[in-house]
Amino acid sequence: MLDVCLLGCGGMMPLPERWLTSLLVRCNGHSLLIDCGEGTQIAMREQRLSFKDIDTICFTHYHADHISGLPGLMLTIGNSERTEPVLLVGPRGLERTVRRFLTVAPELPFPIHLLELGEGVESFQRGELRVTAFPLEHSMPCRGYTLELPRSGRFDPQRAKAANIPVKLWSRLQKGESITEDGRTFTPEMVLGPARRGLKLVYCTDTRPVPEIARQAESADLLVCEGMYGEPEKAKKAAQKKHMTFQEAAVLAAKARPERLWLTHFSPALTQPEAYLPLAQALFPATELGEDGKQITLHFQEERG
Amino acid sequence: MLDVCLLGCGGMMPLPERWLTSLLVRCNGHSLLIDCGEGTQIAMREQRLSFKDIDTICFTHYHADHISGLPGLMLTIGNSERTEPVLLVGPRGLERTVRRFLTVAPELPFPIHLLELGEGVESFQRGELRVTAFPLEHSMPCRGYTLELPRSGRFDPQRAKAANIPVKLWSRLQKGESITEDGRTFTPEMVLGPARRGLKLVYCTDTRPVPEIARQAESADLLVCEGMYGEPEKAKKAAQKKHMTFQEAAVLAAKARPERLWLTHFSPALTQPEAYLPLAQALFPATELGEDGKQITLHFQEERG
Numbered sequence: 001m002l003d004v005c006l007l008g009c010g011g012m013m014p015l016p017e018r019w020l021t022s023l024l025v026r027c028n029g030h031s032l033l034i035d036c037g038e039g040t041q042i043a044m045r046e047q048r049l050s051f052k053d054i055d056t057i058c059f060t061h062y063h064a065d066h067i068s069g070l071p072g073l074m075l076t077i078g079n080s081e082r083t084e085p086v087l088l089v090g091p092r093g094l095e096r097t098v099r100r101f102l103t104v105a106p107e108l109p110f111p112i113h114l115l116e117l118g119e120g121v122e123s124f125q126r127g128e129l130r131v132t133a134f135p136l137e138h139s140m141p142c143r144g145y146t147l148e149l150p151r152s153g154r155f156d157p158q159r160a161k162a163a164n165i166p167v168k169l170w171s172r173l174q175k176g177e178s179i180t181e182d183g184r185t186f187t188p189e190m191v192l193g194p195a196r197r198g199l200k201l202v203y204c205t206d207t208r209p210v211p212e213i214a215r216q217a218e219s220a221d222l223l224v225c226e227g228m229y230g231e232p233e234k235a236k237k238a239a240q241k242k243h244m245t246f247q248e249a250a251v252l253a254a255k256a257r258p259e260r261l262w263l264t265h266f267s268p269a270l271t272q273p274e275a276y277l278p279l280a281q282a283l284f285p286a287t288e289l290g291e292d293g294k295q296i297t298l299h300f301q302e303e304r305g
Numbered sequence: 306m307l308d309v310c311l312l313g314c315g316g317m318m319p320l321p322e323r324w325l326t327s328l329l330v331r332c333n334g335h336s337l338l339i340d341c342g343e344g345t346q347i348a349m350r351e352q353r354l355s356f357k358d359i360d361t362i363c364f365t366h367y368h369a370d371h372i373s374g375l376p377g378l379m380l381t382i383g384n385s386e387r388t389e390p391v392l393l394v395g396p397r398g399l400e401r402t403v404r405r406f407l408t409v410a411p412e413l414p415f416p417i418h419l420l421e422l423g424e425g426v427e428s429f430q431r432g433e434l435r436v437t438a439f440p441l442e443h444s445m446p447c448r449g450y451t452l453e454l455p456r457s458g459r460f461d462p463q464r465a466k467a468a469n470i471p472v473k474l475w476s477r478l479q480k481g482e483s484i485t486e487d488g489r490t491f492t493p494e495m496v497l498g499p500a501r502r503g504l505k506l507v508y509c510t511d512t513r514p515v516p517e518i519a520r521q522a523e524s525a526d527l528l529v530c531e532g533m534y535g536e537p538e539k540a541k542k543a544a545q546k547k548h549m550t551f552q553e554a555a556v557l558a559a560k561a562r563p564e565r566l567w568l569t570h571f572s573p574a575l576t577q578p579e580a581y582l583p584l585a586q587a588l589f590p591a592t593e594l595g596e597d598g599k600q601i602t603l604h605f606q607e608e609r610g
Contacts, residue, residue, distance in 0.1 A: 012384075038346070038374060038377040041343070042321055062408075068343075068376045086376065100406070
């Protein structure tokens with residue numbers, strides 16, 4: 001399962017009643033954070049989330065509202081007594097940007113690893129999570145992120161028997177272990193049926209509604225997508241500023257058909273986002289407004305309530 | 306008069322119920338900010354203070370909790386439509402540090418001026434305010450700041466008459482203007498008595514209790530001073546970390562005799578600062594605890610209620 005918390009739902013600048021947009025995803029004791037603007041560490045503390053467990057921070061891009069909380073967060077992670085590495089991931093410019101920010105946090109008790117992304121769609125593994133970064137269209141290089149938790153097939157005793165695998169090895173194989181015994185190697189695939197539907201979450205800010213978002217979000221459990229402007233009359237401004245309206249995000253979701261869409265990254269001028277929610281729901285009914293601290297636990301399909 | 310607002314009273318990291326320590330001082334439409342950690346712009350917004358009026362930002366030093374709010378604040382000042390320059394002041398390293406932080410805020414609609422301080426005590430003028438930076442003792446170069454608003458002498462009609470100054474010029478001279486008329490030059494000193502007591506505010510974090518603080522704070526209207534630790538048993542830790550206990554700050558105040566002492570920059574572990582206030586008040590009765598948004602208006606002496 002994936003524990004998901006939208007720490008904030010604002011864009012551009014933090015407000016007294018609205019933290020900047022960032023997402024924390026927890027999976028089996030590991031935490032992955034996407035973006036880290038000014039105040040993100042305070043939002044995490046409000047939700048009583050662990051700083052020590054953060055092992056990955058992915059940046060969509062390097063505008064201040066997405067990264068300037070980094071030095072403070074890194075110091076606070078250090079203060080949580082983490083000693084294991086933290087991986088920072090982002091589009092080109094990562095190393096230069098991080099180095100500049102961390103001059104005010106020169107002594108951290110954990111190593112920093114960097115993964116600077118290339119130009120296209122690019123995947124990497126973090127524990128059980130498969131992370132795919134994909135290009136967005138903003139005023140600077142920007143990436144969306146797809147997080148997938150795969151699920152292996154069901155255990156099939158018929159296959160295990162047919163392959164003549166000793167019964168005492170079944171449960172270890174079922175848990176994903178490969179075992180060599182008496183010169184024979186047994187792999188989980190030998191006892192498992194076809195892979196089952198896993199979990200998928202897609203996150204994209206800041207961007208125009210590019211087709212890749214819909215491709216990535218196809219049958220996702222959750223699409224977290226920017227909607228900087230609620231007002232349809234701001235469509236032109238959204239195009240100029242390389243952002244989206246609620247309706248543009250809903251059109252993408254209607255194509256991709258995720259289980260649900262969370263809108264986020266609201267403009268500071270958008271004080272009543274709920275006024276524009278129906279416009280998005282008319283296009284994609286499972287649209288919800290993001291809000292500070294909004295949480296969901298995504299379960300594998302059969303486990304669902 | 307000086308309008309003073311302590312925006313936060315925390316040290317080290319921002320907390321949900323405690324902003325990082327910084328001070329905003331307003332004087333005749335000009336605002337001077339001392340330090341700008343993560344969240345300072347949110348604290349300002351909570352107090353409904355103007356971003357556009359900020360023309361000076363003084364840094365005590367470049368630890369993250371004192372500067373990492375800079376990029377966000379500068380963007381927000383830019384967004385307030387300020388076009389006049391903003392002066393940034395701080396100890397050596399200012400230019401390098403500011404340049405690094407502002408890579409994520411590359412296009413600001415106002416010029417940035419820099420004043421990198423030397424090693425000793427150094428004064429400069431900002432509008433009517435005289436600002437004096439003085440060295441503190443911390444784990445990196447660090448400065449305290451004294452802000453003084455001078456007050457000219459009382460108008461003395463006897464002197465004006467004795468000097469044979471035309472009556473029609475009196476009020477302009479009284480307001481501080483120098484006037485040349487019919488080949489003669491008249492200056493305010495010719496009609497004013499001796500300068501009267503002005504206003505003085507001293508701010509110092511992060512530091513050990515060095516004697517210069519007491520010298521600067523002599524007969525100040527307000528001393529804002531760090532007290533990282535309330536517990537007397539943390540005196541050793543305070544010495545190691547180059548901070549102060551409440552009692553150490555109170556001893557300084559007892560020497561300097563300011564009108565009042567505000568303690569600030571509390572450790573995140575100091576959840577009940579009020580428990581240790583009496584220990585400080587025993588040494589200096591006019592000790593008060595800083596708190597987020599604590600305000601005072603300092604008036605010239607005769608104007609006082």
